Amino acid sequence: MNSGTAASDKMLDLLETLLGGNQNGSLRAAAETLGLPSSTAHRMAAALVRRGFIAPAQRGHYVSGMRLANLVARSNxxxxxxxxxxxxxxxxxxxxxxxxxxxxxxxxxxxxxxxxxxxxxxxxxxxxxxxxxxxxxxxxxxxxxxxxxxxxxxxxxxxxxxxxxxxxxxxxxxxxxxxxxxxxxxxxxxxxxxxxxxxxxxxxxxxxxxxxxxxxxxxxxxxxxxxxxxxxxxxxxxxxxxxxxxxxxx
Structure with a gap:
């Protein structure tokens, strides 16, 4: 697995753990679950926010972004x-x-x-x-x-x-x-x-x-x-x- 693929997998793991795990949207908890350095998790979260896949809620917590929600709504x-x-x-x-x-x-x-x-x-x-x-x-x-x-x-x-x-x-x-x-x-x-x-x-x-x-x-x-x-x-x-x-x- 090359470095680009590994990084993509980690970002997708973070997205899934944030929104689908038991962390209630906590970036810190998701990073700990995945064994990600805090700086890496924040960098990935920022990229996901820019693309509209997640959105910041209360401090340190994230919810599904509008772009992701719209994609899901259109899927069957x-x-x-x-x-x-x-x-x-x-x-x-x-x-x-x-x-x-x-x-x-x-x-x-x-x-x-x-x-x-x-x-x-x-x-x-x-x-x-x-x-x-x-x-x-x-x-x-x-x-x-x-x-x-x-x-x-x-x-x-x-x-x-x-x-x-x-x-x-x-x-x-x-x-x-x-x-x-x-x-x-x-x-x-x-x-x-x-x-x-x-x-x-x-x-x-x-x-x-x-x-x-x-x-x-x-x-x-x-x-x-x-x-x-x-x-x-x-x-x-x-x-x-x-x-x-x-x-x-x-």
């Missing part, structure tokens, strides 16, 4: 997730031949933000479309990682409809499967949404470890009975998480 996390994920899901569809999806929890349903077709049969899913969570692979991943109170409310709000003869509709059975999904780290849909459709999904986490989405592979045909996530699916998720800022670089 879903747009970021979609843009970051699309090329990676396209590559995964090309490599695997399966249809790839990225979905989020939205109004107690799965909403698909990205769909990339594979080489197999055309699926009925669509970008912006929704599916039930309790019987889809992406939905199971998301349900397994939402707040337990929200999950309990969801499971108690049935009835659940059997879309095929393999769909689990008893809340106790659904909860048992969600416990297994949380333990294994992935979910399967084995002809539960539609006959002859098989899916496998992995969670996508943000920098804090919170599950914010899930990625799936979907194919038709009995030969596609996965028992664990393929390496290509794991690589896809790891790439998305890196690009979202969970650590590392491409």
């Amino acid at each position: 996390p879903q747009d970021t997730l979609e843009a970051v994920s699309r090329p990676t899901l396209r590559a995964l569809a090309s490599e695997s031949g399966a249809t790839t999806h990225l979905g989020i929890w939205d109004g107690e349903m799965v909403t698909y933000l990205v769909k990339q077709a594979g080489r197999g049969a055309t699926l009925f899913t669509s970008e912006g479309g929704q599916l039930e969570a309790y019987c889809s692979a992406i939905g199971k991943v998301l349900l397994a990682h939402i707040d337990p109170a929200k999950r309990d409310a969801y499971l108690s709000a049935g009835p659940f409809i059997a879309l095929t003869d393999r769909t689990k509709i008893d809340p106790a059975d659904i909860q048992a499967e969600l416990d297994e999904v949380a333990r294994l780290g992935f979910a399967l849909d084995q002809q539960e949404i539609a006959q002859d459709l098989f899916c496998i999904a992995l969670p996508v986490r943000d920098a804090g470890g919170t599950v914010i989405a899930a990625v799936s592979l979907s194919v038709t045909g009995a030969a596609a009975k996965w028992v664990e996530p393929p390496a290509a699916l794991r690589r896809c998720v790891a790439t998305i998480e890196r690009r979202l800022g969970t650590g590392g670089t491409d």
Whole structure:
């Protein structure tokens, strides 16, 4: 790492610690947390103030600057997730031949933000479309990682409809499967949404470890009975998480 990159990283660390840590905007506390000399911290803070990313509040304390606030206000996390994920899901569809999806929890349903077709049969899913969570692979991943109170409310709000003869509709059975999904780290849909459709999904986490989405592979045909996530699916998720800022670089 060259000196310019190191200095940029330190300034970004200071910005994040000032505004997102437990220092309540205290420059002194942030500098101590990061091991920065006081003079360096003040120099960096002055640069951030000039650019409008932070603004001085009470003595020695800073808040988000108007420029940063305006940038954040114009951003849409879903747009970021979609843009970051699309090329990676396209590559995964090309490599695997399966249809790839990225979905989020939205109004107690799965909403698909990205769909990339594979080489197999055309699926009925669509970008912006929704599916039930309790019987889809992406939905199971998301349900397994939402707040337990929200999950309990969801499971108690049935009835659940059997879309095929393999769909689990008893809340106790659904909860048992969600416990297994949380333990294994992935979910399967084995002809539960539609006959002859098989899916496998992995969670996508943000920098804090919170599950914010899930990625799936979907194919038709009995030969596609996965028992664990393929390496290509794991690589896809790891790439998305890196690009979202969970650590590392491409």
